[in-house]
Amino acid sequence: xxxxxxxxxxxxxxxxxxxxxxxxxxxxxxxxxxxxxxxxxxxxxxxxxxxxxxxxxxxxxxxxxxxxxxxxxxxxxxxxxxxxxxxxxxxxxxxxxxxxxxxxxxxxxxxxxxxxxxxxxxxxxxxxxxxxxxxxxxxxxxxxxxxxxxxxxxxxxxxxxxxxxxxxxxxxxxxxxxxxxxxxxxxxxxxxxxxxxxxxxxxxxxxxxxxxx
Amino acid sequence: xxxxxxxxxxxxxxxxxxxxxxxxxxxxxxxxxxxxxxxxxxxxxxxxxxxxxxxxxxxxxxxxxxxxxxxxxxxxxxxxxxxxxxxxxxxxxxxxxxxxxxxxxxxxxxxxxxxxxxxxxxxxxxxxxxxxx
Ligand SMILES: Nc1nc2c(ncn2[C@@H]2O[C@H](COP(=O)(O)OP(=O)(O)OP(=O)(O)O)[C@@H](O)[C@H]2O)c(=O)[nH]1
Ligand SMILES: [Mg+2]
Numbered sequence: 001x002x003x004x005x006x007x008x009x010x011x012x013x014x015x016x017x018x019x020x021x022x023x024x025x026x027x028x029x030x031x032x033x034x035x036x037x038x039x040x041x042x043x044x045x046x047x048x049x050x051x052x053x054x055x056x057x058x059x060x061x062x063x064x065x066x067x068x069x070x071x072x073x074x075x076x077x078x079x080x081x082x083x084x085x086x087x088x089x090x091x092x093x094x095x096x097x098x099x100x101x102x103x104x105x106x107x108x109x110x111x112x113x114x115x116x117x118x119x120x121x122x123x124x125x126x127x128x129x130x131x132x133x134x135x136x137x138x139x140x141x142x143x144x145x146x147x148x149x150x151x152x153x154x155x156x157x158x159x160x161x162x163x164x165x166x167x168x169x170x171x172x173x174x175x176x177x178x179x180x181x182x183x184x185x186x187x188x189x190x191x192x193x194x195x196x197x198x199x200x201x202x203x204x205x206x207x208x209x210x211x212x213x
Numbered sequence: 214x215x216x217x218x219x220x221x222x223x224x225x226x227x228x229x230x231x232x233x234x235x236x237x238x239x240x241x242x243x244x245x246x247x248x249x250x251x252x253x254x255x256x257x258x259x260x261x262x263x264x265x266x267x268x269x270x271x272x273x274x275x276x277x278x279x280x281x282x283x284x285x286x287x288x289x290x291x292x293x294x295x296x297x298x299x300x301x302x303x304x305x306x307x308x309x310x311x312x313x314x315x316x317x318x319x320x321x322x323x324x325x326x327x328x329x330x331x332x333x334x335x336x337x338x339x340x341x342x343x344x345x346x
Contacts, residue, residue: 094291094326
């Protein structure tokens with residue numbers, strides 16, 4: 001009996017490792033510009049690997065190339081879940097370089113930023129159709145969730161049958177309204193958090209393990 | 214099949230705004246890329262395109278992707294697109310999926326981002342402001 005259990009345990013440990021090592025799930029962090037996707041990606045990466053993913057900024061379209069952090073091992077209740085996290089550029093249907101001029105940018109820089117942003121969004125949309133196993137959808141809970149981009153993206157994610165977690169970010173701000181986010185997407189679970197302050201990350205990791213493990 | 218073009222109106226001196234209402238029947242025979250071309254060609258001419266039956270999620274995703282590749286400074290800054298937001302009551306995606314139906318058909322308005330501005334939107338009403346170029 002003891003031998004058999006041991007054997008079974010070691011076999012399942014090996015297969016577990018085989019499975020997780022050979023193909024960690026690729027989890028795309030999607031959402032509109034400025035929602036806090038990179039702040040979240042950096043927090044996850046720092047908590048579990050020690051280093052960051054990329055720069056955060058209050059200027060929209062800071063992330064203009066998807067950035068991947070591979071093999072992030074998240075431990076929950078004695079179980080390890082290994083995922084690749086992909087921080088993507090904020091999705092939009094329009095980019096006008098003139099908006100960056102308000103952020104004290106020269107025209108050349110603004111034009112370059114907008115060109116990079118459009119390339120990045122195109123790439124992120126392509127990946128969403130081809131290359132992602134699950135989605136963390138980040139929303140700024142101080143803003144209206146009923147936007148066309150959110151409606152379309154959630155529809156696209158649902159049509160691919162991808163598991164999706166909706167995160168209502170920036171709960172540290174007084175204008176945060178988590179219920180409004182939950183009401184906008186009642187078919188999905190909404191988890192409140194502050195990626196900046198690190199509030200409620202335990203629940204976020206529990207859910208990541210549950211959804212993508 | 215005649216092409217949808219804006220050649221006549223685009224050159225009018227007092228330049229009104231052309232609206233193309235495209236029926237579901239007209240879209241039915243087209244491939245995804247043909248639909249996206251039809252929409253973007255219209256929008257890039259400054260037209261407002263209204264689709265009787267909208268696009269599938271996959272086509273919406275490709276529309277965003279192609280739009281991004283066509284944005285260029287001082288020429289085209291992208292699209293504004295509007296459909297009715299789904300409410301809990303009208304969300305039939307699960308039923309649709311069970312019944313093997315494609316996504317629910319939904320009226321969709323698409324225009325140039327610098328000419329079409331949504332004023333109000335709820336599950337039953339889209340109110341938008343259209344300006345000339
Ligand atoms: N108060 C508060 N601010 C946050 C939080 N998370 C992110 N931010 C701020 O929001 C701004 C945007 O954060 P990013 O992480 O760069 O957002 P993003 O979604 O990656 O943006 P893009 O890459 O431009 O699409 C930055 O100024 C962040 O410091 C949060 O939980 N609370
Ligand atoms: Mg970012």
